[in-house]
Amino acid sequence: MNLVRVLMVDDHLMLAEALSARLAEVSELWVVGHCATSDPRLSEVVQRSRPDVIALDVEPAGTATGRLVRQLRETLPSAEIVxxxxxxxxxxxxDAAREGAAAWVRKESSVEELTAVLHGVxxxxNWYPPDLLGPVLRELREDAARAGxxxxxxxxxxxxxxxVLSGMVAGKRGAQIAEExxxxxxxxxxxxxxxxxKLQVHSQLEAVSVACAAGLSVDADADR
Structure with a gap:
């Protein structure tokens, strides 16, 4: 079995360190580091450690879960998100599944189960627990229908x-959009x-005008 490089991303650093120590006992896994979910240097840590799998606690992200997963996917497209x-x-x-998270595992799961999921992804x-799999598949099917x-x-x-366009419609500056x-x-x-x-316009004002005419909902997109 190939060696799997794992990065632990969790605001509860003591728990992350304890779990990292247990995973280090599994010969086919290599925990390359750990980082807080809220660390502003998260993207740097991911780029430097080059993990195969990122084990991510999304609890601190709340409604920004999708954005966080997307950020990590864009930072290192080759890495899978658990x-x-x-x-x-x-x-x-x-939101996590929509942005490409391959699995959802609860912290109370055994090391054996977590190890199997890490190797699997x-x-x-992919792996989601049965009580979440139904809603996730239903939402993804609806996404596909809307896309069609x-x-x-x-x-x-x-x-x-x-x-980004939603931020422009809301009157936000580039720096604020970037931060959010x-x-x-x-x-x-x-x-x-x-x-x-893509919109064939020459200014942000024209782009905002097109977006408003098309009914772009700032609130809906911001919560996505």
């Missing part, structure tokens, strides 16, 4: 570009240029 948390929140589970498998029905002017935009989306101001500028090109 949510390792003590909570059962259907909305957070759906490294081979392309799209024909509006904003449908050329990616989800992240829609997030957990991306850099330069990334916001890149998305903004892409938005203008």
């Amino acid at each position: 949510v390792l948390t003590g909570i059962r929140d259907v909305r957070q589970a759906v 490294s081979r392309g498998h 029905q799209r024909n509006g002017p904003l449908d050329v935009l990616s989800d992240r570009e829609r997030d 989306l957990l991306i850099s101001p330069e990334t916001v500028r890149t998305h903004t240029r892409s938005i203008l090109a």
Whole structure:
């Protein structure tokens, strides 16, 4: 079995360290480090440690769970995300799955179960507990159905570009959008240029006008 590099991301650092020590006893796993979920250097830690799997506690993220998972996926696309948390929140589970989290495991799970999931996702498998799997699959099916029905002017935009555009509609500056989306101001500028090109407009004001005419809901997108 191949060695799997694991990064622990959890605000409860003492628990993360204790679990890391237990996982270190598993010969096929290598815990390459741990970092707080709220650490502003999280992306740097991920890039430096280059894990195969990121074990992530989403409890501190709350409604920003989807954005956090997306940030990690964009930082290191090759890494799989395993949510390792003590909570059962259907909305957070759906948001995590929507943004590409491969698994959801509760902290009270045994080391053997966690080890099996970590190895499984490294081979392309997915795992959600039965009580969350139903709502997650239902939401993803509805997403697919909505995607098949799209024909509006904003449908050329990616989800992240829609997030940036929502911030523009709300009158936020680039730095504030970057902070809320957990991306850099330069990334916001890149998305903004892409938005203008895709919408075939020449200014942010025109882009906002198109978004408002298309009925872009700032509140709905902000909570996604």
